[in-house]
Amino acid sequence: TQLLEQSPQFLSIQEGENLTVYCNSSSVFSSLQWYRQEPGEGPVLLVTVVTGGEVKKLKRLTFQFGDARKDSSLHITAAQPGDTGLYLCTWAGGGADGLTFGKGTHLIIQP
Amino acid sequence: DVKVTQSSRYLVKRTGEKVFLECVQDMDHENMFWYRQDPGLGLRLIYFSYDVKMKEKGDIPEGYSVSREKKERFSLILESASTNQTSMYLCASGDRDYGYTFGSGTRLTVV
Numbered sequence: 178t179q180l181l182e183q184s185p186q187f188l189s190i191q192e193g194e195n196l197t198v199y200c201n202s203s204s205v206f207s208s209l210q211w212y213r214q215e216p217g218e219g220p221v222l223l224v225t226v227v228t229g230g231e232v233k234k235l236k237r238l239t240f241q242f243g244d245a246r247k248d249s250s251l252h253i254t255a256a257q258p259g260d261t262g263l264y265l266c267t268w269a270g271g272g273a274d275g276l277t278f279g280k281g282t283h284l285i286i287q288p
Numbered sequence: 289d290v291k292v293t294q295s296s297r298y299l300v301k302r303t304g305e306k307v308f309l310e311c312v313q314d315m316d317h318e319n320m321f322w323y324r325q326d327p328g329l330g331l332r333l334i335y336f337s338y339d340v341k342m343k344e345k346g347d348i349p350e351g352y353s354v355s356r357e358k359k360e361r362f363s364l365i366l367e368s369a370s371t372n373q374t375s376m377y378l379c380a381s382g383d384r385d386y387g388y389t390f391g392s393g394t395r396l397t398v399v
Contacts, residue, residue, distance in 0.1 A: 276388060
């Protein structure tokens with residue numbers, strides 16, 4: 178099972194600030210997905226990144242896949258209270274052992 | 289939209305009871321998964337299935353079993369519920385290329 182480390186574990190910032198959260202592994206990902214989970218709900222897929230160095234944008238969210246495909250970052254610009262949630266990354270490629278998730282980053286955006 | 293429906297949002301059961309958690313998906317996905325989510329431990333894979341009548345153990349299968357008699361339905365069974373199985377249970381379906389859809393979860397309390 179490929180282990181994923183996410184940092185920081187907790188992050189609380191004011192509305193309007195920028196932030197970056199990280200997902201790292203010692204192994205190479207074939208592809209990686211980011212999910213957001215709101216309290217009391219299941220995770221919802223945000224993006225899949227496949228190519229080393231790839232950058233994808235989803236409104237104020239920017240996802241980057243490291244050149245070596247061993248790490249990824251999620252940058253949020255001008256955070257809003259609606260961005261509050263648990264952000265999870267998962268290795269999504271290869272093998273037959275289902276999805277392996279990092280423990281996530283708990284993000285709170287205060288008005 | 290893909291829909292994954294879990295039969296109950298909240299469930300309270302007594303120690304020793306046999307508990308069935310049901311999950312139904314409407315997109316003809318071959319892959320289905322059961323996770324439990326606990327504070328500080330993240331999402332942990334219990335069982336998954338790649339086809340009807342097929343099942344594979346995940347990281348923490350002890351105390352659980354599963355059933356996949358039809359493609360759209362994946363059931364998680366707690367043979368004899370114990371208090372340490374109190375948790376949020378999440379079902380998912382999908383594939384690596386297009387992502388996974390989660391249900392809203394079942395919060396199970398065993399007393």
